[in-house]
Amino acid sequence: MINAAIITVGNELLSGVVQETNSQFLILQLKNIGIVVDFLISVGDSIESIIYQFDQIPPKVKIVLVTGGLGLTHDDVTKAVVSQYFQSPLAFNSEVYENIHQLFKSRHLELNPINKEQAYLPKTAEILPNRVGTAAGMKFKKDGKTFYFMPGVPREMQLMFLEKILPELSRLSDQKIFTETLHTTGLPEAEIFAKIRQWIDDHPETNISILPDFPNVNLVLTLIDEQVKRTELQNQVKELENILGDVVYGRGTDTLEVVVGKLLIERDLTLSVAESCTGGLISHRLTNIPRSSQYFMHASICYSNQAKIQQLGVKSETLRNYGAVSMQTAIEMAEGVRRIMGTKIGLSTTGIAGPAGGSAAKPVGTVYIGIAADKSKECCHFLSTRDRILNKCYFSQMALNQLRLFLKLRQDYD
């Protein structure tokens, strides 16, 4: 087993303002080639702190991936760290300069003098060229460890890693790690755990993590080493899917919008959406999927009662008698958008995302979800207890999940 560590550098990572994402990309890539990340550290742009962390890396870690701090502003210190730690003074590198020059030319931009400074690099570094940015990467060896330094900008880091570093690392590792993620929605963590606890005890060779990720619970299965285990892992995944049933909505990179999209294509159905409390989030999620224009035709985001009447044909007496947040309105919205846009399926949401607008009978977090098809219609009701942003997230998840169950279980939508 080869162990790696990831060190992300930048004051911004300790500012509370920026969310670091490079490490997740690197972890997934390393996992595919059997390299395990032992820990990850974020540290500020301080030469002393970075070198302290380098000195603490345990002997078992052989690969150190460092991102960030290679940029062109005053607070980027990684080059100074490298220069000191590997005793390699900065020198002008004409190849790197030429690369920066070409990059600007290809973008019809003028070279800023600041960019020129980026061609000064530690003399003995093995250079990792950056095809899409101005900060070159570097490779060094010391005390049995290999250090790779990459820029912090995600697409620059990703391309450099995939083109230059991954091929090298994959030759080092002869172990394989097989992993699969199962996504569930609709049950809390403790209930999921209770359902599969016996299974976990019966399979000590499988590492399984149960990860709440509101409003979902994900299961990550990991098997290490032998070739035969890819099939074994797939069998285990199937066993767990059988135990858990319909709360499992997908595997791996599946999201509900991906799963719903596949079901609509398989069944040759088209969809339109009428959103009130979700405010466009369902449409946004559906249209994140390439080629969603095959099945997603139109959405109407109707915040006002007037828009619900005018755009969706909701009856004003329905709104008067039952209120905008009601089963009746949800169903009329779904039927309306379906009829007006001429799609096979209509999906609707109406509810109260908060913070204001709740009542004793219909508290903040209430949502009604309507689904209309040619021969059937249904409405369901959920209650969330979070803030506005998380409530919208929950509502959209429940709406897409209800649509998934409707498409999967019913045969009478057409």
Next chain:
Amino acid sequence: MINAAIITVGNELLSGVVQETNSQFLILQLKNIGIVVDFLISVGDSIESIIYQFDQIPPKVKIVLVTGGLGLTHDDVTKAVVSQYFQSPLAFNSEVYENIHQLFKSRHLELNPINKEQAYLPKTAEILPNRVGTAAGMKFKKDGKTFYFMPGVPREMQLMFLEKILPELSRLSDQKIFTETLHTTGLPEAEIFAKIRQWIDDHPETNISILPDFPNVNLVLTLIDEQVKRTELQNQVKELENILGDVVYGRGTDTLEVVVGKLLIERDLTLSVAESCTGGLISHRLTNIPRSSQYFMHASICYSNQAKIQQLGVKSETLRNYGAVSMQTAIEMAEGVRRIMGTKIGLSTTGIAGPAGGSAAKPVGTVYIGIAADKSKECCHFLSTRDRILNKCYFSQMALNQLRLFLKLRQDYD
């Protein structure tokens, strides 16, 4: 200056599947009371690895905040770590048990036997009660450092930190850190840096970070220690705003949707939106803001040409002569949605998010943004070079930014 370290525990954090967010919350909270986070570490659920990291914490760090690993499933090992590191065996804690019991009662849920196990805690721990979950927190002192252990579930961690830990820590620190963030959009990092480089050289007392956050560049200013510096910081922020001009759209927690919402309210205007390539993202962002129903009336997400004609009154000859992705269509969409919904302003997007659908004349990443008001209309055009998700993000940012500039600079919208 008091230094802290944050250690987040969980195999999931090294799985590439879950993005860790607790540290950002803690950093911001600590910053407010003058405590600086020196580094943060994510480590897996391994007793050995966690204790190794505890042993490496540098002497200057006095506060150690640990989140995660207190849960109820088989892979949560933090209690075992604590028990070993502080030599404190587990024992049944009746107060914690009572708290878990009450929590389930209040939610009308049955106590799962697994939850009962969470009442076993290291004997000598100072308990930090968890009001919204079953995992209690703990406090220990060792070698001049104070360790706080909190659950990994964000809302449980946040409440415990705010109620129990923050008041304690704020009494320790007599320094103040003043910080302000400036948000810009429309210029790359190097150009922002070139514009303010002189200012940075003239203000060595101010720490300033320039943080690209596609498609924005943020500036974080930090001043430490003296009381007078809050005013000083505000003056410095104004100076930078003057140097940078209209590319600055906000401060602190401002987002473009917040800023646009404020401008609409100030000017007593209403908005409707016609989205094609952004697929609902603009509406989603606008409706993330509480009380956006005051100015946001309706959006029509029109993916198909048919929907553009039927829902927005775009002329079929416009689509035929210029194409759906054109200045003419963008303007007709904005005018159409404005007219049909009777709002003061109409905003539209039409473009190609990718990966398919591009041509030489209109490559993937092309977007046209239309704005219509009573006495004026305008259209602008941008090109992005990212993937579908980032292109949608960029399109929505440019659309909201154009709307901001329109509202700010023009007086003839009404």
